[in-house]
Amino acid sequence: MDTFKKLYTKADASLWEGRIDGEERELQRWHQVVTYVDLNERQSLENTIVLLGFCCDEGVRRNQGREGAKATPDYLRKVLANLPVHFSDKIVVVDAGNIHSHGYDLESAQQALTIAVQKIKSFNGFPLLIGGGHEITYGHFKGLHQPNRKLGIINIDAHLDMRPLTDGKGNSGTGFYQINEDLMEAGGDFNYLAFGIQEIANTKGLLQSAESSGVNIIYGSELFPNNIEHIKSKIQDFVNGVDDIYLTVDMDAFAAAFAPGVSAVAMNGIIPEHTFYSLLSYIYQQPKLISMDIAELNPRFDIDERTARLAAHLIFQCLQKF
Numbered sequence: 001m002d003t004f005k006k007l008y009t010k011a012d013a014s015l016w017e018g019r020i021d022g023e024e025r026e027l028q029r030w031h032q033v034v035t036y037v038d039l040n041e042r043q044s045l046e047n048t049i050v051l052l053g054f055c056c057d058e059g060v061r062r063n064q065g066r067e068g069a070k071a072t073p074d075y076l077r078k079v080l081a082n083l084p085v086h087f088s089d090k091i092v093v094v095d096a097g098n099i100h101s102h103g104y105d106l107e108s109a110q111q112a113l114t115i116a117v118q119k120i121k122s123f124n125g126f127p128l129l130i131g132g133g134h135e136i137t138y139g140h141f142k143g144l145h146q147p148n149r150k151l152g153i154i155n156i157d158a159h160l161d162m163r164p165l166t167d168g169k170g171n172s173g174t175g176f177y178q179i180n181e182d183l184m185e186a187g188g189d190f191n192y193l194a195f196g197i198q199e200i201a202n203t204k205g206l207l208q209s210a211e212s213s214g215v216n217i218i219y220g221s222e223l224f225p226n227n228i229e230h231i232k233s234k235i236q237d238f239v240n241g242v243d244d245i246y247l248t249v250d251m252d253a254f255a256a257a258f259a260p261g262v263s264a265v266a267m268n269g270i271i272p273e274h275t276f277y278s279l280l281s282y283i284y285q286q287p288k289l290i291s292m293d294i295a296e297l298n299p300r301f302d303i304d305e306r307t308a309r310l311a312a313h314l315i316f317q318c319l320q321k322f
Contacts, residue, residue, distance in 0.1 A: 045125030059135025068300030117143025152242030261302025
């Protein structure tokens with residue numbers, strides 16, 4: 001708990017500013033309705049979307065990627081602030097602040113994130129986390145995991161992120177390897193659906209290792225209109241085999257024209273059009289969905305806020321489905 005208190009900071013209300021078109025619900029923007037919570041205090045977060053930032057990209061540095069994602073949470077909040085309110089008035093959106101990393105200490109940041117997620121879930125909130133690098137996955141998963149329930153992870157990503165540890169340390173590309181190791185040690189099942197995977201972004205050995213570990217893979221090349229129903233069937237089969245779903249979206253899954261501001265650019269990634277949004281909507285509509293995060297958005301390399309606006313649109317669409 002000391003780690004959490006050292007690395008957690010409360011929300012900064014000054015980030016939530018924007019245009020005001022009126023005070024009626026149908027004229028409001030997010031900055032007019034978002035409120036703030038302190039995770040140090042016990043509270044009820046029923047029907048509440050809890051935004052929490054993970055200001056860390058030490059895993060990206062260790063993985064030899066482009067640093068800068070640790071600045072994302074506050075950068076993305078400024079884009080979210082001006083979105084129009086379309087979500088139900090039965091839903092509350094709150095900002096719970098940020099988890100930070102101190103220097104190169106990734107492991108403490110992940111531990112603090114785990115505690116933060118556990119707090120949000122114990123208060124009955126829906127965690128909507130903003131990374132940071134994809135090292136967010138390991139801490140997020142540990143905060144959600146319960147030994148008596150099967151937690152399935154859907155990862156929208158160009159990469160499998162199942163690389164073994166380097167010198168005994170994790171990074172942004174090892175999260176699913178670490179989760180698998182932990183589950184095997186505890187006698188649990190590894191339930192992982194990787195969506196949008198690019199062959200060019202993963203070694204042949206890594207793909208073979210993932211398949212031998214029972215990973216369900218939907219390649220980016222499978223995302224075309226005539227294949228939508230087949231992919232929905234794959235997603236539904238995966239969902240049927242678990243109790244809960246955690247969705248993580250690595251922004252490098254998308255083609256560079258739409259997501260230039262990422263830690264590792266994908267030249268031939270997903271094009272965010274009808275096929276993709278039809279499948280994403282299908283995931284959002286799953287009653288078992290209990291948590292979500294956005295990872296690897298890098299403000300340092302963003303152009304015209306393209307990547308941030310795409311990430312904001314993914315979040316905007318998510319809230320429409322609640």
